[in-house]
Every structure is written in structure tokens, then in C-alpha cells.
Amino acid sequence: MRNVKISPSILSADLGNLAGDLEKISNADFIHIDVMDGHFTPNLTFGPEVVRVAKRVSNVPLDVHMMVSNPEESIDWYADAGADLITVHYEAATHLHRIVSRLHDKGVQAGVVLNPATPVCLLESIIDDLDMVLLMSVNPGFGGQKYIEATYAKLRELTALCKRHGVDPMIEVDGGVGMGNIEQIVAAGANVLVAGSAVFGSQDPAQAVFDLREAGTRGIAKQNA
Numbered sequence: 001m002r003n004v005k006i007s008p009s010i011l012s013a014d015l016g017n018l019a020g021d022l023e024k025i026s027n028a029d030f031i032h033i034d035v036m037d038g039h040f041t042p043n044l045t046f047g048p049e050v051v052r053v054a055k056r057v058s059n060v061p062l063d064v065h066m067m068v069s070n071p072e073e074s075i076d077w078y079a080d081a082g083a084d085l086i087t088v089h090y091e092a093a094t095h096l097h098r099i100v101s102r103l104h105d106k107g108v109q110a111g112v113v114l115n116p117a118t119p120v121c122l123l124e125s126i127i128d129d130l131d132m133v134l135l136m137s138v139n140p141g142f143g144g145q146k147y148i149e150a151t152y153a154k155l156r157e158l159t160a161l162c163k164r165h166g167v168d169p170m171i172e173v174d175g176g177v178g179m180g181n182i183e184q185i186v187a188a189g190a191n192v193l194v195a196g197s198a199v200f201g202s203q204d205p206a207q208a209v210f211d212l213r214e215a216g217t218r219g220i221a222k223q224n225a
């Protein structure tokens with residue numbers, strides 16, 4: 001049975017007390033770090049120094065979501081800062097295979113992200129090499145947006161593609177995930193769930209991680225049903 005993993009996004013954390021907020025989610029499976037460059041996305045966020053700080057103060061593996069143009073120019077910064085897993089956008093990368101190989105050479109897990117309007121079939125020639133596929137369920141740039149329902153169909157399509165290829169990458173969903181939909185998202189094929197506002201907007205972030213994982217795990221039994 002696959003395990004459901006929760007990756008709280010620090011986009012919704014209190015950046016004035018980042019170490020304290022990271023301590024609150026030491027029961028998480030990943031820490032999701034949203035890197036935005038103000039060019040690929042209409043927002044600007046974290047550089048490699050934030051990854052270095054997260055690595056220093058937490059033992060939770062770092063899931064770095066790079067929403068940047070030309071990621072080949074900056075993946076090394078984040079890998080060297082301590083990222084355990086780096087995902088790059090299909091829409092932003094010219095040489096995806098080279099990026100994935102580079103990350104693997106550096107001992108970092110590699111994933112590809114698809115925006116809501118980017119079709120799953122484009123992964124056909126790279127799926128065999130990936131540790132993760134991340135489906136965006138909002139348009140990248142901001143936390144607290146509404147989950148896009150069409151993601152369910154993409155999850156089922158992605159699951160079928162992985163089956164055809166005989167591969168089993170982690171399947172992550174990012175944007176608008178919460179207690180109201182996590183079970184259904186897992187049932188459609190996801191096993192890593194990003195949650196920003198659902199975790200850091202809660203009174204008790206550790207409890208929110210626990211509850212999301214419990215609710216998500218109920219969806220595992222419904223996968224492929």
C-alpha cells in the first residue's frame with residue numbers, strides 16, 4: 001500500500017518565525033518550498049538561502065518547487081543548499097532530460113510539474129526517469145486559491161500513463177488542498193499533498209498535518225476503484 005505524504009508549504013508560514021513554524025510541522029513528510037522568480041510567476045519568493053536555513057533547522061526532507069524560467073540556470077544553487085527533491089515546470093524548461101540527469105548526478109530526486117492547462121500526455125518521453133510528477137491544481141503564484149476540479153481527470157490520466165510504463169513515481173498535487181477534498185484527490189491517484197493554508201492557517205499545524213494524512217489515507221483504498 002502506498003503511503004500518503006503531507007508537504008506543508010512555507011508560503012503560508014510566518015516568515016518572521018520560520019524556524020518556529022518548521023518546528024511545529026516536524027511530523028510532516030516533506031517541507032514544500034515555493035521558489036518564484038517574478039518572471040515565470042507573478043510573485044517573488046525564496047532563494048537558496050531559505051533552503052539552507054530549512055536544512056539547518058529541520059530534519060524533514062525538503063521538497064523544492066521551482067516556479068522559475070530557465071531552471072537549468074539555478075537548480076544547482078538549490079541542490080547545493082540542501083534540497084532533497086526538486087521539481088521544475090515543464091513549461092519553463094527547454095532541456096528537461098538534462099535537468100533530471102543533472103539532479104540525479106547530484107543525488108537529488110527529480111520531478112516535473114504541469115500547470116493546470118498543460119496536458120499529461122506531454123510526459124510520455126520523460127516519465128520513466130522521474131521520481132515525482134507534480135500536478136498544479138491552481139495557477140502558480142499564490143497560496144489560498146481554489147482547487148481546480150479538472151485536476152481529478154488529469155490524475156486518472158497520469159495514473160494510467162504510469163501503469164502503461166510500469167513506473168510508480170510519487171504523484172503530488174499542489175493548490176487548494178484541504179480536509180474537504182484530500183480523500184477524493186488521493187482516490188484519483190495522488191500520494192503527496194501540498195498544503196499551505198490548510199496547515200499554517202490552522203491553530204495547530206501538527207494536528208492539521210496528522211488530520212490531512214489520516215483523511216488522505218482513507219482515499220488510498222479507493223484508488224483504482
Ligand SMILES: O=C(CO)[C@H](O)[C@H](O)COP(=O)(O)O
Binds near residue numbers: 011065139142175
Ligand atoms: O505552489 C504554490 C502556489 O503557486 C503553493 O505551493 C500552493 O498554492 C500552496 O498553497 P495552498 O495550499 O494554500 O493552496
Ligand SMILES: [Fe+2]
Binds near residue numbers: 032033065194
Ligand atoms: Fe508549490
